[in-house]
Amino acid sequence: MESSQYIGPYYLPLTNGSLVDKVTPDMAHLIHPYWNKFPPVEPYMTKLIGTWLAVTGILSFVGNGLVVYIFSTTKALRTPANLLVLNLAISDFGMMATNVPMMALNLFFETWILGPFMCDMYAMLGSVFGANSIWSMSMIALDRYEVIVKGVSGRPMTIKLAVIKIVMIWTMATFWTIAPMMGWSRYVPEGNLTSCGLDYLEQDWNPKSYLIFYTIFVYLLPLFVICYSYWFIIAAVAAHEKAMREQAKKMNVKSLRSQEDTDKSAEGKLAKIALVNISLWFFAWTPYGILNFLGFFGSDILTPTLTIWGAVFAKAGSSYNPIVYGISHPKYRIALKEKCPCCVCGSTEEPKASDATSQATNAETPA
DSSP, X not given: XXXXXXXXXXXXXXXXXXXXXXXXXXXXXXXXXXXXXXXXXXXXXXXXXXXXXXXXXXXXXXXXXXHHHHHHHOGGGOOHHHHHHHHHXXXXXXXXXXXXXXXHHHHHHTSOOSHHHXXXXXXXXXXXXXXXXXXXXXXXXXXXXXXXXXXXXXXOOOHHHHHHHHHHHHHHHHHHHHGGGGTSSOEXXXXXXXXXXXXXXXXXXXXXXXXXXHHIIIIIHHHHHHHHHHHHHHHHHHHHXXXXXXXXXXXXXXXXXXXXXXXXXXXXXXXXXXXXXXHHHHHHHHHHHHHHHHHHTTOSOOOHHHHHHXXXXXXXXXXXXXXXXXXXXXXXXXXXXXXXXGGOOSOOOXXXXXXXXXXXXXXXXXX
């Protein structure tokens, strides 16, 4: 393939070669002309990207594997709501188990060498697991909303309801994943041409319309559900804590927490854990979404290095969830310490409700 440099609407020869020079013949028809104007990515950058990917891949593989094992083998964690957490861990595990090895191999050869079919499979698997993750987080946020905001009037999570939600999540993710295989947009090599994703550089209405609807249903809509849920969760928790402090002050005691209040506080902690996970997911995938829309609007600021780092950070998001749960989830930490003591640092003991209640009782009892 001829090496070229982009100047205005023309492509002129590059003296040091082009990024597309290493593209295999069977992939040439999928390469957008935009990438012709860039020289090859520096070898040190390829090694840096590969190292980062390997580290996050190992963390995700081990961390999510532990989450799946602990949640599926610990009776105390086998609750209907935790089925959504388990689904999230399976999705994150799948992202790294399927995408990282292929991308690492192509980084070694500095271009996509696995052919068009595996390019489609790589992008499909990344899309289905990414969509599954954010919608799982949305359902987790809604469950926290039902428990904390609505309380006894909320719809309780049952195994049947959790399974229905999981089936809906996978169905939705599968639809948006196979659409490009059916002719609505397509999957192509991106960045430094060592990974594959949506064709966001093509200016035809077909790929543009897919990117618009995909962004709405796989990014913006679940993000709205998450923000809506946590807006009211934070408001409810803040109002409850304020009321407790004011009442304790009136009664001249340190705490008024009963068993019910302690349970509510525990639910609040779980909500905070979920919020941290969602925030990390948002910061991991938002840069990649921005890069997609820069291509959508025909921006010239996209470079191979910039776009490939966007993809790498997006995939790295799947390694954060098990770390957050390992640090913060009380029952998970207890189970993890029993099954894998070397994976837990610090104490796993929780404050007992009786201790908090006795503070108020003792304060109210005359000396």
